[in-house]
Structures are given as C-alpha cells and as structure tokens.
Amino acid sequence: MINFDFHKYMSKYVKKEDKVTYLDKAREIKERFISGDLSYWNKLDTFVSKKELIKIINITDYIRDNCDVFVVIGIGGSYMGSKAIIEALSPMYNRNGPEIIFLGTDLCAEEYYETFEYIKDKRVIVNVISKSGTTLEPSIAFSLIMDVMGEKYSEEELKNRIIVTTDAEKGKLREVATEKEYVTFTVPSNVGGRFSVFTPVGLLPISVAGINIAKLLEGAMASFERVDRAIEYAVIRDILYHKNKYIESFTVYNSKLYYFTEWLKQLFAETQGKNKLGILPISTVNTRDLHSLGQFFQEGNDILFETVISIDKDKKIVLNDYDMELNSLNKIAVDKVGLAHFNGHTPSGFITIDEKNEHTMGELVHFFILSSIVGALLLNVNPFDQPGVEDYKKLINDELR
Numbered sequence: 373m374i375n376f377d378f379h380k381y382m383s384k385y386v387k388k389e390d391k392v393t394y395l396d397k398a399r400e401i402k403e404r405f406i407s408g409d410l411s412y413w414n415k416l417d418t419f420v421s422k423k424e425l426i427k428i429i430n431i432t433d434y435i436r437d438n439c440d441v442f443v444v445i446g447i448g449g450s451y452m453g454s455k456a457i458i459e460a461l462s463p464m465y466n467r468n469g470p471e472i473i474f475l476g477t478d479l480c481a482e483e484y485y486e487t488f489e490y491i492k493d494k495r496v497i498v499n500v501i502s503k504s505g506t507t508l509e510p511s512i513a514f515s516l517i518m519d520v521m522g523e524k525y526s527e528e529e530l531k532n533r534i535i536v537t538t539d540a541e542k543g544k545l546r547e548v549a550t551e552k553e554y555v556t557f558t559v560p561s562n563v564g565g566r567f568s569v570f571t572p573v574g575l576l577p578i579s580v581a582g583i584n585i586a587k588l589l590e591g592a593m594a595s596f597e598r599v600d601r602a603i604e605y606a607v608i609r610d611i612l613y614h615k616n617k618y619i620e621s622f623t624v625y626n627s628k629l630y631y632f633t634e635w636l637k638q639l640f641a642e643t644q645g646k647n648k649l650g651i652l653p654i655s656t657v658n659t660r661d662l663h664s665l666g667q668f669f670q671e672g673n674d675i676l677f678e679t680v681i682s683i684d685k686d687k688k689i690v691l692n693d694y695d696m697e698l699n700s701l702n703k704i705a706v707d708k709v710g711l712a713h714f715n716g717h718t719p720s721g722f723i724t725i726d727e728k729n730e731h732t733m734g735e736l737v738h739f740f741i742l743s744s745i746v747g748a749l750l751l752n753v754n755p756f757d758q759p760g761v762e763d764y765k766k767l768i769n770d771e772l773r
C-alpha cells in the first residue's frame with residue numbers, strides 16, 4: 373500500500389485554488405487513461421505476454437543453476453529499472469544465486485578490463501538488452517564480451533548462454549539472434565526503455581536475482597486504478613514548477629533505494645525534459661546527504677522541492693540509549709528534516725509504502741510511470757520520445773564513420 377501526503381509540508385506553496393485550474397485538464401487525462409488512447413498503460417499484457425512470462429520463469433532456474441555470473445548488458449531504460457528493483461529488494465551481502473553484473477553503461481576501458489578478468493574463469497550467461505539494437509554502448513559491450521565468450525564456449529554452447537532482449541522484428545540484435553539461434557525476449561514496440569521494468573527487459577534480470585516477479589506485477593496491477601493519485605502528484609509538480617521550483621529531489625531514507633532514485637531521475641528527465649521545459653530531477657539519500665546537499669536545500673537558491681519516498685516498517689534494531697528503535701529515529705528524521713526544509717523554503721511531498729517488498733515496489737514503479745506521463749502531458753511535451761538523447765549518439769557515430 374502507498375500513502376501520500378502532499379499537504380503537510382507543501383501547503384504554503386500549493387493551495388487548493390491552484391489545483392482548481394487543473395480540473396478540466398485532469399478529467400480529460402484521466403479519461404484517456406481509463407478508456408482512451410492511453411488505456412494500454414493500465415493493462416498487464418502491454419508489458420509482457422503470458423507466454424513470455426512463463427518463458428522467463430522457466431529460464432530463470434536454468435540461469436541460476438548454470439552460471440556464476442549473469443551479465444546484463446544495456447543502458448538507460450534497458451538496465452536502470454531492473455538494477456533499481458534488484459538493489460531495493462536483495463540483501464546487501466551474501467546474495468544467493470548468480471552474481472549480477474551490469475555492463476554497457478559507459479565506455480570505460482578499466483571497467484571492461486577488470487570485469488573480463490573477473491569473469492574469465494567463471495561460468496557466464498549474458499543477457500544483452502537493447503530495444504533499438506543499435507545503441508553504441510551496449511553494442512560495444514556485446515561485441516567485447518562475445519570475444520570473451522567465444523574463447524570460453526563453443527558456438528553450440530553459446531546458444532544456451534546468450535539471451536537477447538530486443539524489438540520483435542527490427543534491429544541488428546534481432547538479426548544476430550536469429551542467425552545464431554540465441555534465446556530471445558521481446559521489448560514491446562509501444563513501451564519505451566524507461567517504462568520497461570515490467571517487460572522482459574526488467575523481469576528477466578529481476579527474476580534471476582531471486583525476486584518474485586509475479587508479486588511485482590501484482591503490485592503494478594494494484595496501482596492500475598491509481599490514476600487519480602498519479603494525476604494529483606503531476607499537478608502538484610506542475611504548480612510548483614510554475615512557481616519557479618525547477619529542481620525536484622527524490623529523497624530517500626533507505627540507502628537500498630538509491631538506484632530507485634537513479635531510475636526516477638531517468639524516468640522524469642527523459643519523459644519531460646524537452647522544448648526547454650521541465651523540472652530537473654536530482655536525488656538525495658538521507659540522512660547522509662543532509663551533510664552535503666542539505667545545506668543547499670535549507671538556505672540555497674530557492675528553486676527546489678522534494679518528493680520524499682519512505683518506508684514505514686523496517687528491521688528491528690533497538691537503540692538502548694534512547695529506548696526506541698532505529699527505524700523510529702529514521703522516521704523522526706523524515707518528519708523533522710521535512711519541517712526544517714519547509715521552514716527554509718523547500719516544500720516536501722511524502723510518498724510512503726508500508727513495507728518494502730515486491731508488491732509495494734511494483735506499485736511504486738507503476739505509480740511513477742503514470743505520473744511522469746501525465747506530467748509531460750501537462751507540459752504539452754511528448755512523453756514517449758527522447759530526441760535529445762539522439763544528438764550525442766549522432767555526433768559520436770559521425771566521428772566513427
């Protein structure tokens with residue numbers, strides 16, 4: 373379950389009358405999600421077919437039994453969602469199952485060198501993920517790792533060790549997979565990378581990590597009905613934006629949600645940052661960052677607001693000196709930091725899940741996906757493209773010709 377409080381430390385900035393001006397627009401957007409052109413966002417089979425879901429579940433056991441390292445190659449939306457869920461829900465130490473290594477997120481030779489040294493004597497399975505099949509970084513990573521895999525395994529064995537997740541028909545990766553007879557999964561054509569956590573892009577690595585994807589999807593479905601809240605959050609962000617709050621911090625008080633905030637940054641930046649519009653998303657892990665960014669939030673340039681994502685229940689650690697649990701102290705911090713920032717000039721909205729598990733993470737992911745799309749519609753920008761990302765790719769590719 374998710375609880376929302378967009379009032380307590382927000383009231384000075386977002387008033388009831390501000391929201392009234394959005395009523396017609398909100399109604400129209402809701403209609404589109406409930407029965408119009410956007411209703412596919414609230415259907416599970418948009419993200420994954422039953423057949424592919426069963427295939428993911430079946431192949432998970434094979435992967436977990438047959439490799440020490442599962443290398444996931446992908447960039448942006450092709451890895452951030454799975455990384456976010458895996459880090460949020462896995463133990464910090466002594467994880468069971470294969471180690472999951474993400475590759476193809478940069479062009480750092482040192483990282484590749486050290487990774488290949490590390491995996492050379494281990495049993496490896498690779499999942500290369502690219503919707504377009506042409507993105508530079510994963511293409512480079514795939515080509516490099518194939519040299520390593522080619523040394524270790526026969527062509528025949530590679531058919532069991534290379535898994536390709538890409539468009540159903542188009543792109544270089546699809547061609548390679550067909551030619552070499554690799555196992556494949558499909559990225560649905562109407563779901564962009566940053567929205568693809570519930571497609572095989574996210575589901576396969578998450579499942580290999582030992583996380584229950586059925587429960588994750590149940591959580592997503594539970595939030596299909598939550599369009600109203602997603603619209604409300606988007607409206608509040610838009611009101612703040614028009615009051616010159618140009619930066620939003622996604623603030624967490626559980627360090628295992630750090631990659632979730634990385635995913636949020638990508639989701640909102642690529643969905644809304646267009647036509648010289650949009651809020652710049654940043655992230656804060658508290659209470660650590662109170663000793664760095666916190667100063668700015670309290671007294672710096674007046675352009676910020678916070679969306680605090682917190683968790684009600686946590687493990688029991690007792691602080692004998694204060695006769696309370698550590699989690700109670702963390703909750704005091706959530707509230708008092710919110711108050712301090714509010715008393716400064718930084719408003720906060722609060723999104724709280726009762727506990728961190730597959731279901732609530734699924735709910736959260738889908739809530740933010742919907743809200744990011746609504747926010748783009750309020751800004752009158754296309755939620756589903758990312759033309760700016762293409763510019764750097766073109767400049768590099770021109771140089772490579």
Ligand code: PA5
Nearest residue numbers: 448449450502503504507565566
């Ligand atoms: O959200 C997006 O669409 C992007 O971040 C893409 O996921 C990213 O650019 C990678 O693209 P591709 O999966 O085509 O390699």
